[in-house]
Structure formats: structure tokens, C-alpha cells
Amino acid sequence: MESERRPKRCSLELVNLERSRSIDSKSDYDLKSESDSTRLPKLQNYSGASTARPKLETTILGTPTSSTPTERCYYTLAIRVQDIIVPHRDDEREDHVHFQASFSMDGMTNMTKPVRITPGATGGSPDRVNVSSDPILFQAVGSPSGTLLVVRLLSANRQKNSEMSEVGMTIVDLSLLSVGRPLDVSCSMVDNDQDAVTSPTVNINLRLYSRRKSFTFSFLKADPVFRRSGYTVRMEGLTSFPRPYRKAGMPAGISYFTLRMLGRVESTAHCETWRAQDRNGRNYTVKKFLIMDAASRTLFVAELDGFLDSPPHLAVAMLDAFLDGVKVSIVTDNEGGVYLRDALLERGPAPEMVASIILRHVLAFLVHLHDHCARVHNDIDARNVLCLPSGAARVGGLCHSVKQLGRAARFAGPYAHMAPERILGVQC
Secondary structure: OHHHHHHHHHHHHHHHHHHHHHHHHHHHHHHHHOOHHHHHHHHHHOOOOOOOOOHHHHHHOOOOOOOOOOOOOEEEEEEEEEEEEEOOOOOOOOOOEEEEEEEEEOOEEEEOOOEEEOOOOOOOOOEEEEOOOOOEEEEEEOOOOOOEEEEEEEEEOHHHOOOOEEEEEEEEEHHHOEEOEOEEEEEEOOOOOOOOOOOOEEEEEEEEEEEOOOEEEEOOOOOOEEEEOOEEEEOOEEEEOOOOOOOOOOOOOOOHHHOEEEEEEEEOOOOEEEEEEOOOOOEEEEEEEEOOOHHHHHHHHHHHHHHHHOOOOOEOEEEEEEEEOOEEEEEEEOOOOEEHHHHHHHHOOOOHHHHHHHHHHHHHHHHHHHHHHOEEOOOOOHHHEEEOOOOOEEEOOOOOOEEOOHHHOOOOOOHHHOOHHHHOOOOO
């Protein structure tokens, strides 16, 4: 009987080993979009001796374990601004002032829409305005314990065409929150030149939700929505970013769903690149990513993060991103130009002077990306360089770009352009 049981146990261990290998490779790919605190322990856990038994195998065979080191916690913080209270001072003239609340945490920033307050409209009592807007959502990784939320209040006088300036700020410790229980917080915006009596107050309601995945995708309702890493994508386009960013948007009267797809120019396991054209003859490039694939979601977020870090005068113009069924599509403007690979295939090698001009523009783009944003492109190729009719060059293809910060610096990108020593894992 003992000899008959051994083959079954060995086959179970082989199955578990294959499962653990697939999970390890998948989690290693998802490390690109995670924070430093989440990324480093994983690299240490899977860098042990080869004789160590995989974690999944020990769990299945009955070893009591409370949690595995690969588990990651995700939560959503919903912030709803209830009202803004502005004390009235006697020396203040009656004038329309616009106020705007800003919230920042974990490198992400969201802002409310500006609201107008007329100082002194209610006599001597403080001016109060109700802010009726959709809740602000933060999708974070890790635990809210020890996480700080920075609340700022900005103001501007639109009649004098003044820019938004900071009135004051306060910090809220999210350790006070518990999942499912709302918390009302009164944020007093105390500045160095003000006291607590004359400073404005922003009253907010906080609610914490736990999530199982790093993204949320709702397609059963009338308004499908996809959220990940601070980005919110709907059928009508991008509606929120992890930090303030003004998107260009599609031309007036042109919708993504009315574009005519001319042909697919590139197709990989996780991304498709298409050329498209609208009814006016304007050309676009569309990149499609599958929502339910983890690697595709990572590439999608890296592409958008790269556009947010890129200088507009040196990068391909990102118009918008749209939710199309189970795919998200990023639309970029060709601006009447042609991609370098297509030009080389059609006309042959470029003259030396043309090549030097293109090279200078690409190097200027990389210098800005490296020095100011600590981001590495990882996929500089002729298919990602757009040549405009004016002679300028624009760089795109940022889906393989990664941040390089301290110990989190790592090498990534497509294997076709990776050096042999990087593929072998040689650290040099």
C-alpha cells in the first residue's frame, strides 16, 4: 500500500510545483507597477536556495500557515467633500472667490471642481458652500495604517484672472479608518500667516473599502468603468488621473467608436497596435490592451504613466483612452506624420542629416525622462519614433517604461531589444 501511494504524492507535488512556478512568474511580472515596499520583500522571498519547497506546495500538503509572503492588500479610499467654510473678515471686500480642494496620498493627487464663494454674503457669519460632487477615489496598495492624506485648499479670484494659490493645508492619518465605517473629518486649513479662528475649514467624509485585486472592472451596469492605479477609464474616455493632468481629447465631433481601423501594424501577446482614420482623413494610432490579462494591465498603466512624465513637445500626443468591451484603448495623434519604421520600409535608409536630426530629438526626450522623471524608456525603436512634416521627431511606445528609484531600479522591456547579459540575469 505504501508503494502505491508514493506515485500519487509525487504527482501531486509536481502539479503543485508547476502551479507555484506559474504564480511566481506572474507575480514577478506584476512587480513593475508596485511600490518599493511591496516589491523588495518579494524579490527576497524568491531568491532563496533552490532546495526550499515552494510556498504553495507546503500549503497544499497541510503545513499550517496563516498567510503567504506573496499576498498583497488593496483598498479604495472614497472622499466626499461635504462643505467648505470660509470665515469673513471685516477688511475683506465683497468679491467672488473660487475655492478648490486637493487631496494627495502615495504619489497620487485628485482635485475637486472649483466652487464660488462670495465673502460677506451671509453678513458677519462664516460663508458656507455645499460641494455636491462625485466622491474622489484613491486605489492604493498595502495597508492604510501609517498612510497620510494631505488636504490642501486652493483659491483664486477669477475676476482678477489670478491663478490658484494655496490657502492652507492639513494632514489626516488614515490609521483612524476601519473598513466599512465612514468617518467625518473637519480639516482646518491653518497657514503660517493665519490662526485657527480665521482659517477656512473643509469638512470631508472618508470611507474605506477593501479589494481583492489591483483593479476594478464593472461592466454589468449602464456605465462600464475600469479603474487601476488612479486611472478611471470609461466609454467616453479617461475621467481621472493619479495626478493633475490635462488631456488633449479627441477633435470636436470625432468619437473613438467612429474611427475606421486601417490595419494592425503590430501584435504581441499583451498589446495590439492599429492605425486608424476618422471621417476627415486624420490619422491616429490606437493601442489595445486586454483588461483581464495582468501583463496587459501593467503595460497599459506604464504607457499612461510614461505620457504623464513625458514633455509634450518631444513625445507623441496622447489624446485619450477608452473602454471598449473587455479592452482599453489608448489613442495617439499622428499629427500628419509617419512613423520611422514605416518610412524606412517605404523609402529605404534615411540620409545622414535626417538621421542626425531625429537622433537629437530622441536624445533630448531621453535626457528629460531620465534626469527629471527617473524613468527609463526600455523600447527605443524605429516603430516608436514619429516623424512630423516640420522635421521634428516625437517618441512614443512607453508601455515598457519603468521608474528607476534607488534599490527599486531594475531592467525591463521586450526581450527582442534586451542585451544577452540582461536575459541571463548577469548584474553588471
